[in-house]
Amino acid sequence: MERKYHVCTGCALLCDDIELREVENKTIIDSACRKGAAWIKNCQHPLECTVDAKDTTTQDAIEKAAEILKNAKNPLIFGMGNSSLTAQEKAIELAKKTNACIDDTSSFCQGPFVEAILNDKIKSCTLDEVRDKADVIVYWGCDPSNSHPRHLSKYSYFPRGKMRQRGWEEDRTAIAIDVRKSDTAIICEDDFHQIPPKADAEFAHALTDALSGKVPKVTFGMKPKEILELANVLKKAEFGVIFAGLGLVYSIPDISPMEKLLEVLNKKTDFHLMPMVGQYNMRGFNHTLFDQTGYINRVSFEGDDIGHGPQYSVVEVLKGEKVDAALIIGSDPLSSLPGSIAANLKEIPTIVIDPCKTFTSQTANVTLPAAVTGVECKGEAIRMDGVKVTLKQMRKSDKMTDADIVEKIMEAI
Amino acid sequence: MANAMEIYQLLPKTNCKKCGKSSCMAFAAALLSREKNLDECTPMLEEKKYSENYTKLKGLVSPAEQASETGMIVHEDRCIGCGNCVVACPVNVAEDPKGAGSGNAPTNERVILKVEDGIVRLSNVEDCRRFGENKRLCSGCIVTCPTKAIEFV
Numbered sequence: 001m002e003r004k005y006h007v008c009t010g011c012a013l014l015c016d017d018i019e020l021r022e023v024e025n026k027t028i029i030d031s032a033c034r035k036g037a038a039w040i041k042n043c044q045h046p047l048e049c050t051v052d053a054k055d056t057t058t059q060d061a062i063e064k065a066a067e068i069l070k071n072a073k074n075p076l077i078f079g080m081g082n083s084s085l086t087a088q089e090k091a092i093e094l095a096k097k098t099n100a101c102i103d104d105t106s107s108f109c110q111g112p113f114v115e116a117i118l119n120d121k122i123k124s125c126t127l128d129e130v131r132d133k134a135d136v137i138v139y140w141g142c143d144p145s146n147s148h149p150r151h152l153s154k155y156s157y158f159p160r161g162k163m164r165q166r167g168w169e170e171d172r173t174a175i176a177i178d179v180r181k182s183d184t185a186i187i188c189e190d191d192f193h194q195i196p197p198k199a200d201a202e203f204a205h206a207l208t209d210a211l212s213g214k215v216p217k218v219t220f221g222m223k224p225k226e227i228l229e230l231a232n233v234l235k236k237a238e239f240g241v242i243f244a245g246l247g248l249v250y251s252i253p254d255i256s257p258m259e260k261l262l263e264v265l266n267k268k269t270d271f272h273l274m275p276m277v278g279q280y281n282m283r284g285f286n287h288t289l290f291d292q293t294g295y296i297n298r299v300s301f302e303g304d305d306i307g308h309g310p311q312y313s314v315v316e317v318l319k320g321e322k323v324d325a326a327l328i329i330g331s332d333p334l335s336s337l338p339g340s341i342a343a344n345l346k347e348i349p350t351i352v353i354d355p356c357k358t359f360t361s362q363t364a365n366v367t368l369p370a371a372v373t374g375v376e377c378k379g380e381a382i383r384m385d386g387v388k389v390t391l392k393q394m395r396k397s398d399k400m401t402d403a404d405i406v407e408k409i410m411e412a413i
Numbered sequence: 414m415a416n417a418m419e420i421y422q423l424l425p426k427t428n429c430k431k432c433g434k435s436s437c438m439a440f441a442a443a444l445l446s447r448e449k450n451l452d453e454c455t456p457m458l459e460e461k462k463y464s465e466n467y468t469k470l471k472g473l474v475s476p477a478e479q480a481s482e483t484g485m486i487v488h489e490d491r492c493i494g495c496g497n498c499v500v501a502c503p504v505n506v507a508e509d510p511k512g513a514g515s516g517n518a519p520t521n522e523r524v525i526l527k528v529e530d531g532i533v534r535l536s537n538v539e540d541c542r543r544f545g546e547n548k549r550l551c552s553g554c555i556v557t558c559p560t561k562a563i564e565f566v
Contacts, residue, residue, distance in 0.1 A: 005518070017518035029530050031518035033494035037531030131516065145495060145559040150516075153496040158557065159516030160506070167514075168501065168557075183559035187497070 007391045009082070009374035010036035012277040012384035013127075013148050013155070020394060033149035040375055040394065043356030047369040058368065058400065065327070065351045065366045066412030072325035072349075074302055075100040078314050079331030081279030084379025084391070087403035088281070088288045091329060094410050101300045101323060104285045105331060107313040110275035112255045113244055114286045115296045117275075117386070122255075122262060125241060125272040126385045132161035136237035138175045141200060142245020142276045145183035152187065156243070173233060177203065178247060193230060196220045200248050204257035207231055211264045240271040249275075277384040280374075284382035318344045326350045329402055330370070334359035353402050371399035379403075415473040417441045423466040423473070424454065431455050444474055445566060447484070484543065484566045487533055491562035494531035498554035498563060502526050504540050526554065533563070
């Protein structure tokens with residue numbers, strides 16, 4: 001019997017082996033992790049279609065949204081990490097039309113690494129290559145056991161791959177570098193290296209030194225022997241990969257220590273880096289915007305030229321009150337941004353497009369419910385390793401897709 | 414899960430042999446392996462002075478009653494459905510090398526462990542290495558669980 005597999009959009013792993021079964025009028029989701037199963041099953045509080053907190057029709061809400069964006073001189077379009085590639089393209093088109101600033105969560109998340117990969121400054125690989133070839137896997141500042149539950153079992157550590165037939169027991173070494181003993185670090189057992197907060201750059205420099213034949217020194221009491229031993233394991237890898245988490249990104253001022261480390265490693269062996277992207281299509285947005293403008297995020301279409309820089313990031317434009325309206329698609333800046341900055345969002349007219357109720361939607365002027373891509377509608381997305389994946393529809397829904405909503409808003413403008 | 418010594422401390426410690434075992438310690442071990450039932454210790458049921466300990470013991474051994482024939486307990490509140498155990502289980506690998514053994518969804522029904530609705534479920538327990546007379550102390554699913562949701566009694 002041929003099996004029909006679906007793709008889970010619960011996180012950026014985009015697991016493509018999800019099966020649905022009907023048992024006594026209940027849908028059973030096979031092979032998805034707890035996070036994915038909860039995502040597929042539906043949100044507990046679906047978003048309603050409202051204008052100024054009053055229920056209304058989709059048409060009225062779209063017209064009101066168009067009016068807000070039309071009257072704004074410099075709106076902000078933010079989010080899109082949980083939208084299909086088509087919706088992202090349409091959002092960029094809308095940004096061009098309305099002279100908007102466009103940004104996504106990558107500006108305070110994995111942006112620096114994705115940018116370096118797209119500009120060929122850092123060597124990266126695909127998850128399938130990791131499964132088939134990787135023998136040394138480093139989880140640096142990330143805890144995939146919680147953020148991407150099937151990461152270890154589907155791609156990185158446990159599965160048997162083409163060149164790693166004996167799996168995790170003999171063919172692979174998993175190393176965790178973190179500030180605390182996370183669930184992933186527990187699995188790595190003796191290969192867990194604990195470092196203090198903000199010491200990632202120093203540790204990366206020490207590893208670079210150790211690989212260059214110098215005696216590594218760190219100020220936080222880790223013995224040179226431990227660092228030399230780790231460097232030795234990395235050096236002997238046939239195919240190594242570093243999974244960089246937010247813990248690493250947030251603690252380094254820029255990514256140069258990691259670039260340097262990879263450069264030294266690649267002189268001796270084959271080493272790659274992959275950012276642990278959270279939202280299922282955040283990397284898709286970075287790719288789409290990069291193809292169109294040459295930048296991955298923080299872009300302003302105000303005036304004739306394309307503006308880019310930290311001054312156009314969601315944090316800076318809200319902090320400086322530089323925008324006069326906001327369109328938030330599939331994101332919740334009120335809960336992910338610092339309170340003092342997010343509070344400025346309440347001062348301007350806000351439109352939220354999301355499947356579920358969020359903090360941001362509760363204070364928004366216009367809310368438009370959208371279908372969950374990959375569950376209630378089909379689409380395309382880019383996985384955390386840059387591979388394009390086609391998403392199938394799992395169940396019927398009468399909700400509009402976010403791409404259609406953005407299209408309708410554009411037509412109304 | 415409690416160990417035999419903890420169970421023994423709560424038993425009458427009289428070695429009365431009414432349960433059929435030679436000592437209370439042997440009965441504690443039998444309770445743990447689910448060979449005996451707590452109610453087979455008649456003094457604990459009949460004598461009032463043991464009633465407090467009886468309630469405590471009931472609480473201690475009741476998780477074991479839900480265990481499978483191999484003694485496996487999946488703590489559903491802790492399981493995150495990561496599937497590490499599914500791909501690490503040697504029986505799963507032997508029965509389904511391309512599916513469960515390679516990190517993908519199981520492609521046949523002969524696997525022991527699979528994830529349903531985000532939680533790991535047991536099937537075909539008789540194929541588990543811990544089952545039957547020639548059982549082996551395999552711990553593939555225990556050591557790979559990040560949340561320690563799998564336990565054997």
